[in-house]
Amino acid sequence: MTYSIKLQGSSVYSKIDLRSGYHQLRIREEDIPKTDFKTRYYHYEFQVMPFGLTNAPAVFMDLVNRVWKPYLDKFVIFFIDDILIYSKNEKEHEEHLKAILELLKKEELYAKFSKSEFWIPKVQFLSHVIDSQGIHVDLAKIKSVKDWASPKSPTEIRQFLGLAGYYRRFIEGFLKMAKPMTKLTQKEVKFEWGKKQEAAFQFLKQKLCSAPILALPEGSEDFIVHCDTSNKGLGAVLMQREKVISYALRQLKIYEKKNYTTHDLELGAVVFALKIWRHYLYGTKCTVFTDHKSLQHILDQKELNMR
Incomplete structure (x- = not known):
C-alpha cells in the first residue's frame, strides 16, 4: 500500500x-x-x-x-x-x-x-x-476467513492463502505459520491433511481475526528497519516511533539455502527489506537493525563479491 x-x-x-x-x-x-x-x-x-x-x-x-x-x-x-x-x-x-x-x-x-x-x-x-488511527483489515473479508472450512485439496489451500495472504503485512511470520499448508500445494507432495496442517490453519485464522492496527507513517523521518534471517526465510519489520508500519517475510529459494553463507543471508534480509519498503525509505535516513555484527563493516570492505 x-x-x-x-x-x-x-x-x-x-x-x-x-x-x-x-x-x-x-x-x-x-x-x-x-x-x-x-x-x-x-x-x-x-x-x-x-x-x-x-x-x-x-x-x-x-x-x-x-x-x-x-x-x-x-x-x-x-x-x-x-x-x-x-x-x-x-x-x-x-x-x-x-x-x-x-x-x-x-x-x-x-x-x-x-x-x-x-x-x-x-x-x-x-x-x-x-x-x-491507521490501517485495519476489512472485517467483511475477515468474516469469510473466520467461516472458512478446512481445505480438502491443494486448490482449496491456494484459495484460502490467496485471501489470507492479502493481509500478510499485518501478521508477523505469516509465511512461517502457513508453511505446513503451503507444502501440500507442491506437485510432488501427497495431499494429507493432518494435525499440523489443521493447527496451522486454525492459528492463521485466529491471527487474521485479531490482526493489529498498522500505523500510518508520520512524515519521512525516524524509520527503523529490523531484519533477521533463519534457515527457512528472510524477515523484517518496519517501524516508526515505536509503532509498527508493516511486516514482511519471504521464503528462501533453493539456491540460497545451498549456496549462501549466514553473512550473505543476513545481508539479503537487509536488501529485501530496503527494496520492499523503498517507497518509504528512498531519499531518507533510516536505522537498520540486524543481529549479525559483521554486517556493520560491509561499507569498509575494499572488495565485494558479485553477489
Whole structure:
C-alpha cells in the first residue's frame, strides 16, 4: 500500500465511484468499426469504450491521471474508477470535496451516488479500512476467513492463502505459520491433511481475526528497519516511533539455502527489506537493525563479491 504515507494525519474521508467508468470515454469515429460484433439477429458497434479491451485500463488511467493531476497525492488518491478524498479536518474537507465535484462537472464525468460515501471518519479502500488511527483489515473479508472450512485439496489451500495472504503485512511470520499448508500445494507432495496442517490453519485464522492496527507513517523521518534471517526465510519489520508500519517475510529459494553463507543471508534480509519498503525509505535516513555484527563493516570492505 504505497498510498499509506500520503494519508498521514487524515481524519475525514469521501469516496466517489465513477459510474460505468470505461463507458464515459467515447471511441474515436474511425475506430468504432474495430469494435463491431455480430449476434444471431443484429450487428453492433460500440460508441463508448467497452470493458474487456486489452488497453482499456491504460487508456482510462491516462484520462484520470490528466484530470486529477492538480490534486493527485495532495488530497486525492484513485484506483481505476474509485476516487478517495482525504483531509485533516472538516473545514479542509469541505474545500477539497468542492474542488473535486466542480472538476467532475467540468470534465463531464459522472459518479454513482449509491456507491459513493461522503464525510465519513473511516473508509474502506482497496480491501483495507483506513481511519485516523491507521490501517485495519476489512472485517467483511475477515468474516469469510473466520467461516472458512478446512481445505480438502491443494486448490482449496491456494484459495484460502490467496485471501489470507492479502493481509500478510499485518501478521508477523505469516509465511512461517502457513508453511505446513503451503507444502501440500507442491506437485510432488501427497495431499494429507493432518494435525499440523489443521493447527496451522486454525492459528492463521485466529491471527487474521485479531490482526493489529498498522500505523500510518508520520512524515519521512525516524524509520527503523529490523531484519533477521533463519534457515527457512528472510524477515523484517518496519517501524516508526515505536509503532509498527508493516511486516514482511519471504521464503528462501533453493539456491540460497545451498549456496549462501549466514553473512550473505543476513545481508539479503537487509536488501529485501530496503527494496520492499523503498517507497518509504528512498531519499531518507533510516536505522537498520540486524543481529549479525559483521554486517556493520560491509561499507569498509575494499572488495565485494558479485553477489
